[in-house]
Amino acid sequence: MNTKEKRTRVFLQHQAMLHEYVRALVRHPTDADDVFQDIAVTILHKSPNMPDDPAVFPKWARGVARNMALHYWRKQKSDRLVPDTDMIEAYEQAYEEADAEQDVWQQRRSVLERCLSKLGAGHRKIMDLFYAQGMKSREVAALVQRKEAAIRMMLRRLRIAVATCVESEATP
Numbered sequence: 001m002n003t004k005e006k007r008t009r010v011f012l013q014h015q016a017m018l019h020e021y022v023r024a025l026v027r028h029p030t031d032a033d034d035v036f037q038d039i040a041v042t043i044l045h046k047s048p049n050m051p052d053d054p055a056v057f058p059k060w061a062r063g064v065a066r067n068m069a070l071h072y073w074r075k076q077k078s079d080r081l082v083p084d085t086d087m088i089e090a091y092e093q094a095y096e097e098a099d100a101e102q103d104v105w106q107q108r109r110s111v112l113e114r115c116l117s118k119l120g121a122g123h124r125k126i127m128d129l130f131y132a133q134g135m136k137s138r139e140v141a142a143l144v145q146r147k148e149a150a151i152r153m154m155l156r157r158l159r160i161a162v163a164t165c166v167e168s169e170a171t172p
Helices: 003-025 029-046 057-075 085-117 121-132 137-144 148-170
Strands: none
Touching: 003 029, 003 057, 003 085, 029 057, 057 085, 085 121, 085 148, 121 137, 121 148, 137 148
């Protein structure tokens, strides 16, 4: 994967958060969308110093967004009310706390994915059909040509196996 693809992937992971942040700083929704588009172009195409570490990206990107939002506020002729630094710092603090929680969820998801990868392909398929695709146990049974009771028992055992794996990997 080249640098541009990595940059795009990291940006897309944090796009919703960054857009919400801009909307908090820029009062008018259409203006916020315009500022966000400018931020996206800057981050994806014009910023050579984008951090390589995805964990650092959210704070860095909010810094870029904050500077561009302040620039937007300064160039407004009809509305001279620029947000004060205390308000912007309060937003930043709230988003930093959310980043910390997101790290925990990403770690948990990573552990879950490792545990799921330990399952055989057939078991992963059944878990995917039932949980990710939302099929009922009778639909899964029909698809894989097994009895519904066997699928329910298999799902029960798989849940226990995955839960045990997650517990063992989550505890140091």
